[in-house]
Amino acid sequence: MANHPHQSQMAYEPDPLCITTMNCRGLNIPERRSHLLRELTSKRVSIAFLQETHFKEGHAPPLKSKHYPTAALSNHPTARKAGVAVLTHAQLQFQEVERLVDPNGRYLFIKGDIQNRRYTLATIYAPNNNQSHFIRKSLSNLSSFTEGTLIVGGDINVPLIPLIDSSTGHSSITQGAIRSIQKTLKNLRLVDCWRAMHPEDREYTHYSVIHKRYARIDYIFLQQEHLDAIQTAEIGTASWSDHGPVTLQMDSPRVRPTTRSWRLQDSLLLDPSVKEKVSEELTSYFTLNETGDLPATTI
Template structure:
């Protein structure tokens, strides 16, 4: 079973630290990671905005960072002691990609991370960074296998928003009119016709919901593709 973790610096429903301060990051990281030292069971996953490129040469468009080399070595040592590995870098050892753009400094940097303990790296299926579509930070996504997660049975529920769509109401009305016109005969009991119409109505709503979902996904994909293209063009101008 695959599970996906997504970290976004400006997400409102994340379950880990939002963002580190703009200075003295090593002190804050030391304090935060010390609270994780007691985690001796299960799989430890840490995500957050460190506000620092761990390898400035390739994690910053300028090739350097305002963080001192001593502070960087201290952060890297703390991560190493907990056997925490940068998942995206593990999957993209030589690539250059960024998650944040500073308009003030006109600089790109990769400062958003998801870390996984080294012994669990084999479970990673995919690690990606996304486009900054509604924030100055882009999301980081990790997909991995989990033997403890089991898929649950899917159940369909009516989306109330469908009933507010005039085109949906028109289609449902036409389908029901056609159904009763074809099936209201003396050969079929009224109770059977009435019970069967529920399945017809459900099938119609499921089809319409799937259609609207495909249209919405296509619209979203087109927008993200456009954003990604413009973002890549802007990033290349800073390389």
Template sequence: MAPRPLMIYEPDPFRILSLNCHGLNIPERRTQLLRDLYARRISIAFLQETHFKEGAAPMLKSKHYPNAACSNHPTARRAGVAILLEAKLQFREADRLSDANGRYLLHKGDIQERRYTFATLYVPNNNQAQYIGKSLLKLSSFTEGTLILGGDFNVPLHRLTNSSTGHSCITQGALRNILKSLRNLRLVDCWCAMHPDDREYTHYTTIHKRYSRIDYIFMQQEQLTRIQTAEIGAAHWSDHGPVTLKIDSPRMRPTSWAWRLQD
């Protein structure tokens, strides 16, 4: 009997990244970003501070990330957010909602018949609690299916563990309001859920001489069992370190051929 080939498959998780890019108008920075995303095999990238101006935004794509959903500032090269999806995700967009000032972007659609809502948020460095509360209200009415939120909140959510000095730039009452808004959406800080006793930071403030963790990826509480790893990387070409997450997905990828005899 002649042997016949069988393809062996294994799970192919989603790899998610959130990063404050500190400007992507320089071509070399866009090239570096896209190269890093491909090297890390990132499936979904939440980007903040792209600094693109509406009507004059440069091209942000490659063959591996052929399309980028962007929310740009209307008059200046500041703020700006984007969501990049890997080509092989075969994401089918259902709806999109963006901020007029390039501060948030909500994007939902289907991957292999499952509905996902992806959101990225870049919070201003004042009135953080008020802005986060309003943005999460919009996200609440927009969300369908599995929700994943990545962003730069511009505030350590826990004074003692998210700041090297034990201080926050806003009051304890404002922090409680932010945490309440997150709880209302059942959103949990993924890195903290995987590293409850660890301290790592994503940004260094020269003026205050303070390390802080102000960049986050959140998922709904019932989805936390899907997390495989959560990591904070070193800052290289940006002044923020990337937050990365690997979660279970419905995808399978071929690995090798196996041979078996004909029955």
């Protein structure tokens, strides 16, 4: 049989990892669960972070299909409110190792392996008040639980940069509370993926009837060292829920880098002349860019 060298050299391009987060505003009605599962399937979602499932512990209805055969849940102990879930596509072959479940149905952390790579998947749903305290406490628990690549998706009920993440340019959350949340995220090296890809854009995920304003309060976060894996980050249209989904496409775990990643030679920081030059460049950078036209996260 004749050989065909050009065929053997063709590279296989695995599908990207498709991650979405959505506040579902209740999934106890069968039609809403069917709508969700059809939407996830049509968009070929690999990992889905869900909030406000409204499942009561011990009374959760089935949330699965042939494409999403299992769902990890964190339910409210006494009422049909709150509730979060993580769904993974059957083809992803996610091998769970351990999970941490919030007894009040506000967060769910799962770690496991995809293609022999360790991932930690976290979904959170912050309350409508005391968001700063909740996020600080839950992310503190997440910090000690995390292994491998950390992916966080959820509704934190806060526009992180009110000037551009709220249609009115402001928020009912105090600036002090927002700074506290930003500091908590920074301590875990978590970066808002959509904002990283759209530094100056204005798009929103929810409309508040009470406050009569649109806001971006639904997020997917990655740690800084994994941002280069992002391909796209988009906000979808709210249809059957009152929140628009946030969707992230990132490199498949099947992809292996062909070149080594650049790394700073730490010994350079012991050289006084290098340290002086770096200090001068940083001072110049912030002097030129801190003009009030761009948010601090972009700078």
